[in-house]
Every structure is written in structure tokens, then in C-alpha cells.
Amino acid sequence: MGNLLEVKNLSISFTQYVEGLNRHDLKVISDLTIDVDEAEIVAILGSSGSGKSLLAHSILGILPYNSHVTGEIKYKGNVLTQELKEELRGKEICLIPQSVNFLDPLMKVSEQAIGECKDEKEHDEKKIKQREIFARYGLDESVDDLYPFELSGGMARKVLLSTALINDPTLLIADEPTPGLDSQSVKETIEDIKNLKQEGKGVLLITHEIDVALKTADRIAIFYSGYVIEINSVENFINQKNLLHPYTKVLIDALPRNGFNFAEGVQPLDVVEGCPYYENCPIRSDKCRNEKPELIEHEGIMIRCFNFKEANDES
Numbered sequence: 117m118g119n120l121l122e123v124k125n126l127s128i129s130f131t132q133y134v135e136g137l138n139r140h141d142l143k144v145i146s147d148l149t150i151d152v153d154e155a156e157i158v159a160i161l162g163s164s165g166s167g168k169s170l171l172a173h174s175i176l177g178i179l180p181y182n183s184h185v186t187g188e189i190k191y192k193g194n195v196l197t198q199e200l201k202e203e204l205r206g207k208e209i210c211l212i213p214q215s216v217n218f219l220d221p222l223m224k225v226s227e228q229a230i231g232e233c234k235d236e237k238e239h240d241e242k243k244i245k246q247r248e249i250f251a252r253y254g255l256d257e258s259v260d261d262l263y264p265f266e267l268s269g270g271m272a273r274k275v276l277l278s279t280a281l282i283n284d285p286t287l288l289i290a291d292e293p294t295p296g297l298d299s300q301s302v303k304e305t306i307e308d309i310k311n312l313k314q315e316g317k318g319v320l321l322i323t324h325e326i327d328v329a330l331k332t333a334d335r336i337a338i339f340y341s342g343y344v345i346e347i348n349s350v351e352n353f354i355n356q357k358n359l360l361h362p363y364t365k366v367l368i369d370a371l372p373r374n375g376f377n378f379a380e381g382v383q384p385l386d387v388v389e390g391c392p393y394y395e396n397c398p399i400r401s402d403k404c405r406n407e408k409p410e411l412i413e414h415e416g417i418m419i420r421c422f423n424f425k426e427a428n429d430e431s
């Protein structure tokens with residue numbers, strides 16, 4: 117199986133002006149490396165503000181103008197230039213956006229879901245598909261002619277979901293697709309995402325709901341303060357074995373108490389010299405204060421920590 121999406125050493129920062137003309141670079145994502153294979157679902161878990169949506173937007177080429185990006189994103193082995201992103205967006209690569217503000221307020225929802233078509237035949241085919249997917253999500257025919265302002269929040273989410281699915285993407289980036297949905301629709305969403313995988317497609321699933329990640333994903337990536345600190349298999353998350361990073365362990369331990377929601381506060385965004393988890397880490401050493409660990413592979417697990425081996429030997 118080949119790599120569908122490869123993100124290598126991606127960093128995103130924003131230029132901010134504080135107190136008049138003092139420029140300040142706010143680094144939001146640092147040195148991010150992640151990949152999605154064909155027929156694979158990779159989930160990203162990270163606290164609010166850790167840069168998950170920005171990652172999604174950088175893959176789609178829709179970052180705000182004041183952002184600076186370094187690093188590389190490849191799709192099927194080709195560098196994703198802005199041109200290529202625009203060519204593939206909404207077709208081979210689709211986004212389920214986190215915000216319902218992505219809906220066009222002036223367009224009937226069924227037409228938005230169908231999107232651009234090259235001729236009437238394609239439109240008719242997509243119309244059938246649109247109705248079928250809407251129906252599956254409990255959106256009856258009367259919804260087709262509504263405008264976004266006439267939808268409830270949950271309905272709007274379902275329209276966004278359907279819009280991505282109708283286009284039958286090869287790579288789906290789903291940015292928090294389930295919050296606010298009824299349990300039947302959550303189930304339906306998980307099924308649809310898994311079906312894409314069965315068809316050989318790749319999915320990057322961004323979610324706060326670890327339960328959804330555990331039910332859906334093959335691998336789970338943990339974000340901390342703009343860094344990926346661990347990428348591990350879903351099996352290891354389920355049996356809680358071979359989780360390597362101390363932060364991942366804390367997180368998983370805390371989950372039953374959180375109702376399995378990833379409900380951490382915002383992490384510090386200041387650029388630190390050493391390990392981003394240094395301040396809270398129970399296994400830190402002096403080295404971690406001044407040096408940043410790279411994301412390395414250990415027995416198929418990606419880990420960013422100097423001391424995980426020693427800590428695991430002791431426990």
C-alpha cells in the first residue's frame with residue numbers, strides 16, 4: 117500500500133503585531149510529520165488550539181493570508197503545490213470542515229452538496245447520490261431546497277458531511293465531523309468513513325472524541341503544543357500497551373473520568389527550546405530542557421521523547 121498523504125516537517129506561524137509595530141511570530145504548528153496510507157484512517161487527537169484545523173487547511177490550501185508555512189506536503193508522491201491543491205480540492209481531496217460557516221449562505225444546500233458539474237448528465241447522477249446520502253442522514257426532500265440559515269446546527273453538519281461524501285474523495289480530511297450529531301448519525305458517519313477505507317481511500321480524522329477515534333482509526337496521532345509527540349496503533353490505545361509518551365499515558369488514564377472526551381485546556385504556545393512537555397514531564401532529564409527530541413520510529417511507533425525507553429524498562 118502506498119502513501120497517499122505525506123506531511124513532512126510542517127511548521128505554520130502567524131505574524132502578529134503587538135503594541136503597534138512590534139512584530140511577533142506566533143508558531144502554531146512545529147515540525148509536524150504525519151502520513152496516511154491508502155485504505156487507512158489516521159486520527160489526530162489534540163487539545164483545542166493545538167493546530168489541528170490549520171493542518172487540515174494547509175493540506176487543502178485554504179490557510180489565511182498572514183500565515184507562514186515551511187515543510188512539505190505530498191499527495192501520491194507529488195508535492196502539493198497551491199495549484200495542485202486547488203485542482204484537487206473538493207474532488208480527490210475533500211474536507212469536512214469544522215465550522216458550518218463554510219456553507220455558502222446564498223445557495224440551496226442540495227446544490228452546494230452537488231457542487232460543480234461539467235454537464236447535465238453529471239449533475240443528474242450527483243443529484244441521485246445527494247438524495248441518497250441526505251436520506252441516509254435523515255435529511256428528507258424538503259431539506260434540499262433550504263438555505264443554510266434555515267438549518268439547525270446538526271443539519272448543517274450533516275450537509276457538510278454529505279457534501280464531502282458525494283464527491284467520493286480519494287483522501288478525506290474530516291475536521292471534527294461528529295460533535296452535535298445524534299447517536300444514529302454518529303454511527304452513520306463512522307460507517308461512511310470506514311466504507312471509504314474499504315474502498316482503498318485514506319482518511320485523516322480530526323476529533324476530540326477519542327471514542328470515535330478508537331472505533332474508526334488504524335493509527336492515532338497525539339498533538340501536544342503544536343507537535344506530534346506520538347503516533348501509535350489503535351490496538352495499543354485500546355489495550356493500553358506500548359503507549360510510549362508520558363503525555364499519552366496521562367491522557368489515556370484520564371479518559372474514563374472525562375467521559376472519553378479529549379477535554380484538555382490550551383497548551384502553551386511559546387516556542388520552547390527543549391521538549392514541549394518538559395514542564396509537566398515525570399521522566400524528564402536535564403537534556404530535555406535545552407534540546408528538542410526528534411520524532412523517531414521505535415518498533416513501528418513514532419515517538420518524540422529522549423527517555424521513554426528507560427522509563428518503560430523501570431515500570
Ligand SMILES: Nc1ncnc2c1ncn2[C@@H]1O[C@H](COP(=O)(O)OP(=O)(O)OP(=O)(O)O)[C@@H](O)[C@H]1O
Pocket residue numbers: 130142144162163164165166167168169170171180182214
Ligand atoms: N488567522 C490567524 N491568525 C493568528 N492566529 C491564528 C489564526 N488562525 C488560527 N490561529 C491560532 O492558531 C491556533 C491553532 O488553531 P486551530 O484552529 O488549528 O486549532 P484546533 O486544534 O483546530 O482547535 P479546536 O480543537 O478548538 O478546533 C489557535 O491558537 C489560534 O489562535
Ligand SMILES: [Mg+2]
Pocket residue numbers: 168169170214291
Ligand atoms: Mg479545529
